[in-house]
Amino acid sequence: MKKQNDIKNKINRHAATHPRESQSSTLNPKNDFLLELLTEELPPKELTTLAHALMNAIEKKLKENGLTYQSAQYFATPRRLAVLIHQLDAVQPDRQIERRGPPLSRAFDEAGNPTQATLGFAQSCGIQHTELIKSQTDKGAWLAYVYCEKGKSVFELLPTIVQETIQQLPIRKPMRWGSHTDTFVRPVHAVVMLYGKKVISCEILGLQSANKTQGHRFLSSGWLTIKQPSEYESIFKKSGFVIADCDERKKVIHQQLAHAAKKMGADVIVDPDLLEEVTNLTEWPIVLIGTFDAAFLEIPQEALISSMQHHQRCFPLVDPHKKLINQFLIVSNMVSKESQKIIQGNERVMRARLSDAGYFYRQDLSKPLIQYVDDLNRVVFQAPLGTLYEKAARLAKLTAFLAQQLGINLQVAERAAFLAKADLMTQLVGEFPELQGIMGYYYALKSGENPTVAEAIKEHYLPHYADAPLPTTELGKTLAIADRIDSLIGIFGINKKPSGDKDPFGLRRAAIGLIRLLKEMPLLNLDILLRKSIELYGPKLTQHTVENDVSDFIYERLKYWTTSNNEYTIEQFLSIDKKQVHALADFMARLSAVRTFSTLPESKSLASANKRVAHLLEKQEGIAAIDAVDPALLKESAEKTLWQAIIKKEAEINTITDYTDKLKTLAELKEPVDQFFDTVMVMTEDSSLRQNRLALLKKLRALFLKVADISRLITTNT
Amino acid sequence: MEKKKIAAFAQKNETSPSGSKRHPISRASRREREMTKKHPSIKTFQDLILALQSYWIKQGCLIAQPLDIEVGAGTFHPFTFLRAIGPEPWKAAYVQPCRRPTDGRYGENPNRLQHYYQFQVMLKPSPDNIQALYLDSLQAIGIDPKEHDIRFVEDNWESPTLGAWGIGWEVWLNGMEITQFTYFQQAGGLECRPVTGELTYGLERVAMYLQGVDSCFDLIWQEDAQHKITYGDIFLQNEQEMSAYNFEWADTALLFEHFTHHETQCRFLIEKALPLPAYEMVLKASHTFNLLDARHAISVTERQRYILRVRTLAKAVAELYYQTREKMGFPLKANG
Structure with a gap:
């Protein structure tokens, strides 16, 4: 304890001899720091993650270097990644360094004079031996040299921090370009490194840092000079035609979409992923209204919507009855005197896209849905488990078995199950996989199938994810259960169960879906269903413990599903006998x-x-x-x-x-x-x-x- | 509106067909140059090809001719695929007719063809200003980036049969994809050092836009005082007949034999250290596979195996090509 005080005293004394330094570390000036990488168009789905990672990594390194700051902010547009650190220390705080010399026991001879070891150590430190102090810890006592290491300035530290950060960014597919040796997410054209009004001079990805950047690719021209980091956003807004902040850009788009929809007396369907994507595809978003021929509205609207969203990144409009109207919203990246040209261009492509969808739709209708079932023979479900046709045949039997227990119409159930996968062989579903089930519904109706059958085909993919809506019809639920059980038994039966973060067949999601469905169907017994499914697979399954494996898997998913969001405590869950999992609705009631x-x-x-x-x-x-x-x-x-x-x-x-x-x-x-x-x-x-x-x-x-x-x-x- | 403008200019042009040479060079040519800047005379399909060629000639590209073998894309031309391998610089531009049997629609779809044209530009190493060069090329064919909404939308390219992939975009003009833009990262399984920048213009798409037509068959290929020939005049019958061949009549038994033959020949030629003919065999095998695919003669599981067989050949050829160029001391290396 006393020794530690000694050290402190020594340091204070040491510091006191250099008043200027001490002042600089207590009155550390602060300023804003800006990093911007001007790039070629970045991948929109990765953009926000990258910008965020860039900021986090810089923050982490600042902290490791003992640099404090007020707050951090990131910017990201298709052509830039930027981080702004507010009120960052200009220099690291000075650090006290203790250099350990000889143990105290060997530091002085019997007469109290310094030993050779002590003198040598003092010499190596460049000081008199009298300047050494005693340092004691639990492990012993030493002579030590305590001195103050002066903190480095950000101008010295930031180049390395930024270079290292860029190397460590989680880029999914790093690329090279030209003859350059560096890799990055896309080619980089300029680097801004600015502390206050001063450029932090260094080389990043082969480029000399400066305070110059570019605005919008077409609306702005030449180089923009950023005088200080705090001006970053406003310069762009004033003369760059760039909204640098992602959230702001997203909000602007959303407002423009809503405004345009209102003008048309309609509602806009905003898919959050699409909104995110167009936010990251624009620097200066302008929403425009396009029109297509109302004759296209004869095509099922889900197909039109998929086509608009996926192929054209456009936003569909619906009337108050949720019916699609023949107008759509384009999020352009351009203010043009000739905006009519932009609209017309988009309309032309939309026309071609919708014609394509219409072509597929009419082609698909050229034969009844039942005839597509045979085509399922061409698609392998899983090599050892046979084709999708075999799956359809199994599903028909399993669903009929379920229907029997539930007292619903056997023939209808069997028919729905047999047809359930047929739409996978149609062209529209080939083009838009997310329309599976939905197109099956339309094609079933057009083929004169029972509407209950059509509904069940549509609903059997529900729920799409953990909290998504369940099927509304009893047959829909029944078919959904059969489909999930068949997949779980089949995949577990050939020992391809999920492990770690690998779940290529989405079995975890399937199990949660199954749990939610069974919860609604108290008459069904899980064990019996599993056994029936195993029986239907026959000799195809190689894993003999499959029934227990699946049952355990469902029990574990049930534990996760009920306890992960604190709906139930783990103690409450464990109080229910595991065997009760066969009667899931009963389990949940308990x-x-x-x-x-x-x-x-x-x-x-x-x-x-x-x-x-x-x-x-x-x-x-x-x-x-x-x-x-x-x-x-x-x-x-x-x-x-x-x-x-x-x-x-x-x-x-x-x-x-x-x-x-x-x-x-x-x-x-x-x-x-x-x-x-x-x-x-x-x-x-x-x-x-x-x-x-x-x-x-x-x-x-x-x-x-x-x-x-x-x-x-x-x-x-x- | 677009249509009118082009048509109006077309008339003007017709009144003085071979104008500029007869006039004194100074004022007339300047005026014409200014006019061209605002209203370029791209009114036909062939004008478009000429304009792109002359633009890329100015950028130092050699104008190559199409490959005389059926290929699915301009990338398959040895001037791109093989030239992308190794350290030798290369700059080429050419039109490549492409065949994609499965895309045939008997001439009934206005946007889908089993035979169409790409304008391919290959720049190795990719220049740092490649995006600007590309945008200038649009200006050169009469597309003013300040009026339109031009976007570079992420679309990374991968050719499973060539063992090649790259990072890049599809370029959108008012929502329409007009160009595929790729920085090659690998070709034939070999790292591309330096990186090749590849620009592939969909000529029909661009022309449809410039001419303001909704069907590629309505595109004007050639037009002067005496002639007017449309794309449909030239290719509609071809689309109808070739679709019938691709989907209905191609002899699958024979095609399977061909595939095996090309594969065997390719291996043999690799053994003989002849990468160029071996590469031709890769291309023939690849097209044969495409024909079999259009006939649905290959099951989904087998499909992957066939692709893998072609890729194995392509990789072996790529390596061999590299070795032979290396033995020759990479003769074009100093040509950068």
């Missing part, structure tokens, strides 16, 4: 009951009582247990009361079906249970009394176990 029970004031005490009982019973394992309670052997009043209460509750809960109500009723046992444990000695010497009391407790526990093992609600460390 789980929900336990959650409600956990909020009751009685729950804690009853949970510990159950835990205590579980322990007691565990210890008795192996000893011949008496299950029946002999009322004659009940001595204490508390055990008599508990016995009466148990009998009463047992009768009560047998008349209740709802698990929550069951547990609420059982919660009333708290008083007699507490009373029992307070006054009755269970492990008494008298073995018949002891056995009887254990039987009583077993009975008590069995009552709760009819719903859940609430002893699990007690975490081990409480």
Whole structure:
């Protein structure tokens, strides 16, 4: 302790001899820092991630270098990545460095004179040995040289920081260009490195840094000089025709889209991914309104919308009844006197695109949907599992099996399942895979199929993701369940289950979908369905543990799905018997009951009582247990009361079906249970009394176990 | 509107067909140059080709002629694919007729053809101002970037059969893709050092835009006082007949034999250290595969295997080509 103070004193003294330096480190001037890379057009889907990563990496390195700043900000447009650091220290703080010399024991001879080691060390430090101080830690004491290392300035540090950061950016496909040796996401044309009003001179990706950049490729001309970082955004707005901030640009586009839609008395469909993409494809977005021939509206609108969004990055408009209208919104990157030319150009392409969609649609309709089923023979589902045709045939059987259990029309169910994958062979779905199911619906109707069949085909891909809507029709749900079970059993059956972050068949999502669907279908038993699916695959499956594997997988997904967003605690989840997963709706009802029970004031005490009982019973394992309670052997009043209460509750809960109500009723046992444990000695010497009391407790526990093992609600460390 | 402007200018031009040479050079030619800048005389398909050629000649490109073998894209021309390999610089521009049997529509679709033209520019190493050069070429064919919405939209290119890939864009003109722009990163599995910059103009697309027509068959190929020939006059029958051949009548048994033959020949020629004829075999195998594909003669799973077979050949040829050029001391290396 004292030694440490010594060091401090020494440092202070040392610092005091250089007042100017000390002042510079306490009154460290601050200024803004700007980095901009002017590039060729960057990939829109990677842009925001890259800009963000660039900022984060720079921030991290600033911190590692002991440089503080007020805040950081990033900018990204198709042609630039930029980071602005507000109020960054001009220099690193000075650092105290302790250089360790000889151990104290060898530092001085018996006369107290410095040893050769000490003198040598002092010399190597370039000081007198008297300037050395004593330094002590738990591991011993040394002579040491403590000095102050002067902090480096940002002009010295930032070039390396930026160079390293650029090397480490998470670029998906780095590229080379010309004869340059550097790699980056796209070719770079200029680098701005500005601290306050001064250029930080260095070479980045083969370019000399400066304070010059360019604005919009066509609307702005020549080089723009950035006098200081804080001007970055405003210079562009004034004369660069660039909105550098992504969020602002996105907002501007969204507003323009909404405004244009309003003008047309319509609503605009804004797909968030598309909005993000067009934001990153424009520097100066201008929304324009285009028109197409209303005759195209005869084509199913989903196909038109896909075509508009995917091929043309345009935004569809719908009327108040959600029906597509023959106008669309273009997000251009241009202010043109001839904006009519831009609109006409886009309209022409749109016409060609929609004609294409129409052509595919008419071609697809040239034969009834059922005839596409044969074509499924051409597509392999998974090599060892056969073709999609075989899948369709299995689906038909599995869905019929399900329909039987649910009491829905067998023929209709089988037909829907057999047709479910047929649209994959149509041209429109080939062009727009996201239309699977939807085109099947239209083609089924056009082919004169039962509307229930058509609906089920459309809905069987639902839910698309964890929180997405479920099918609305019973047959839709049934088919959706069959499809997911067939995929899970098949893929697990050839041992291609997901591992780590690899889930190429989307089985995790499929399992969550299945769980949500089964939750809605209390009549279905998972185990039976899995077994039926295995039977339908026959000898194709090589993994003999497939039933257990899939069942375990679903149980794990269920655990994840119920607990990952804190809807349920892990203790609540574990209180339900794993075997109950075969009846998923029942599992969920129990789980929900336990959650409600956990909020009751009685729950804690009853949970510990159950835990205590579980322990007691565990210890008795192996000893011949008496299950029946002999009322004659009940001595204490508390055990008599508990016995009466148990009998009463047992009768009560047998008349209740709802698990929550069951547990609420059982919660009333708290008083007699507490009373029992307070006054009755269970492990008494008298073995018949002891056995009887254990039987009583077993009975008590069995009552709760009819719903859940609430002893699990007690975490081990409480 | 667009249509009118071009038509109006066309009339003006017709009244003095071979004008400029007869006039005194000074004022007339300057005026004409200014006029050309505002209203270039690209009214026919052949004018478009000429304009692109003369622009790229000025940029130092050699004008090559099309390859006399069926290929799916200008990239397959040895002047791009093989020249992209190794350190030798190269600058070439050429028209390449392309065949994509599966894209045939019997001449019924206004935008899809199984035979069409690309204008290919290959610059190695890719100049730092390649984007500016490209935009100037648009100006040279009468597309003013200050009036239109021109965008470089990410579209990385990959040719699974050539073992080649690159980073780049499709260039949009008011929402229409008119050019594919690629920085080659690999060709035949070999790293491209230096990098080749490749520009591929879809000639029909560009011409349709310039001429303001909605069907490629309506494009005017040639027009003067005596003649007017459209793209349809020349190619409609070809599209109809070739679609029938590609989709209905191509002899698949024979094509399978051809494929195997080209593959065997290619291996043999590689053994004989003859990369150029071996490369021709790769191209023939590739086109044969495309024909089989159009006939749906290859199942989805087998398709991958066929592509892999062609790629294996292409890679072997690429390596051999590199070695032979290396043995020759990369003769064009000093030509940068």
